[in-house]
Amino acid sequence: MANIREIAALAGVSVSTVSRVLNHHPYVAADKREAVLKAIHELQYTPNRNAVNLAIGATRMIGVILPFTNHPYYSGMLEGISAHALEHHYDIILCQTNYDVAEEERALQMLRDKLVDGIIVCSKQGDWALFETYASYGPIVVCEYTDSPYLSSVYADFYKSTIEAMNTLIAEGHRRIGYCLGRTNSYNSQQRLAAYKAQLQSIGEEVREEYCFFHCYHFDEGAEVLRSMLAFSKPPTALLVAGDQAACGIVIEAGKRGIQVPSDLSVIGFDNIPIAKVLELSTFDYVSYDIGTTAFDTFYRQWEAQAADSGPVEKHELPCQIIARSTVGPAPKKQ
């Protein structure tokens, strides 16, 4: 592989001139430019990206931290990030963590070690303090709410949307409402749970432990929830489900077990994944794609603005609309 010095020698100019041609600087005479281009073509030269990165102190790469990709919530976000990264000629380094904090830290170190210009955190397990520690090395954008003054944040208001979902069900006369969530300890889950409890309280219903299901991510986990409900003497008449995959699992399993949706059981999902439409699932249009694009744009502004120091942190709340389809109906009369 040829390097810039060989090009300079072949073209009969200095390396500075070659570099100028490469970077479209003005002040290069037409004939020398021609000579350089000819030499580049002859030797099939392309700059070594590592040398460029080292010299300019930037890589046009961004690290994306997420637990896994085989879930529409994250792959949607990734699509969004990817789309806007492409536009700005950025590449993505994927840091799949499986919610392992050590992996999260390893990803953050890439920022410190100059391997990436910034970090987007789709979901995390570690404390905010961990992420704040690395914020001085470059922009970090988190796809979750945080009031940290060091971290940018792009999020939807899950408290608000959960209230809305609950009110929708309550308006249909439901009182025995269950909730299916993913993790117990995330900020998002806690917000949702708080809203759930608040609205139950507002109609004078107590919170029943057995109506709250956790670790519901996938289709079969949703199906499992429905099966376990069969044993209840007083099963919920409505379920709020934090992810469409689990919600679809519930709806499909209900169909198999002869439970009519929505006349026996109402279901509201979250995410609006493609299959939700096919199954006519009522859900929330949490466009994870938009979260992704906004997160990238936020990073990019911060990066560009960091002329002297670091650009200002941004906070963006994205809307999250309910999509009424066919899985919500009035509560059954006799209970």
Place this chain on the structure above:
Amino acid sequence: MANIREIAALAGVSVSTVSRVLNHHPYVAADKREAVLKAIHELQYTPNRNAVNLAIGATRMIGVILPFTNHPYYSGMLEGISAHALEHHYDIILCQTNYDVAEEERALQMLRDKLVDGIIVCSKQGDWALFETYASYGPIVVCEYTDSPYLSSVYADFYKSTIEAMNTLIAEGHRRIGYCLGRTNSYNSQQRLAAYKAQLQSIGEEVREEYCFFHCYHFDEGAEVLRSMLAFSKPPTALLVAGDQAACGIVIEAGKRGIQVPSDLSVIGFDNIPIAKVLELSTFDYVSYDIGTTAFDTFYRQWEAQAADSGPVEKHELPCQIIARSTVGPAPKKQ
């Protein structure tokens, strides 16, 4: 940010000694090692990865070329690659192409430009020649069959599995069999189509254009296929579907339209995605995850073996087993 020279100065040693400590070389006196470690700790030093990459001529990064991530086939593959990459301390650069050949080439250039040590191609649009051009710069592993002597290949025999699927349907008495595919021009699709036609011929059935549906990737595209079949005077009694997402869309839509599966219509999918289990879809266990892990391992062996030159290309055929569930049944009696 401190650099290695500052560490050397603070510890009172040469940069070589610091480098030795950093890289766990033997032959460093205990007291000097201590001094270096102390200096590193004091100045919070970590090596600049770009400088390391430039010096050693490798990056421990691998480029993954795929059209999009929000499809279980690809996100599964990505999970597999990711898992084994993690084990070997490799990071992944995601090159999402949307089947744009220009983007594919941009990704390949990262190999030439020393940004990645190798490339895994999950699916591509460009000619093999394009990829072969870049093979001299490092290992390229393709998740698709190719006899190119320059490219490693990890694949399942789709011809064989399509034959098996056809025979399963034929054994149940089906004669009007339709096929839903993704792209028309990929090698995989062509193999499948060839097997489909061969088996139709073997039972003396002609190939009907209107029984072949293309661009079936997603749930709603599957639903659309079913809806369009409603207009047929003689609809197929069985469908082979190249992806589970489309197959699930078909099954769900059939349920809505009062078409019984499998008594009115048999369906065989492909991929064995999670929802296939919930819907009891008969399918093929094309474990894209395993393709991913095998692809990474293949890359890694080639990379390790390239001591002098480039390691030998490998070809791996992975098994692909049929999973009988509940969407295949005997052909309807009266037609």
Place this chain on the structure above:
DNA sequence: GGTTGACCTGAAATGCGTTTCATAGTTTAT
């Protein structure tokens, strides 16, 4: 006693492109 080999260390070269600075020839403005 002398040779061999293991252990330890640093100067300098290397990987490669960017950028600053100094120099010099040309215009343009005054």
Place this chain on the structure above:
DNA sequence: ATAAACTATGAAACGCATTTCAGGTCAACC
């Protein structure tokens, strides 16, 4: 006519870590 402002170019420094090479010490073995 002369200062000011461009245009053009190369040498050298810089970003930073790795690696080779040469030199030196010390113990062990013949």
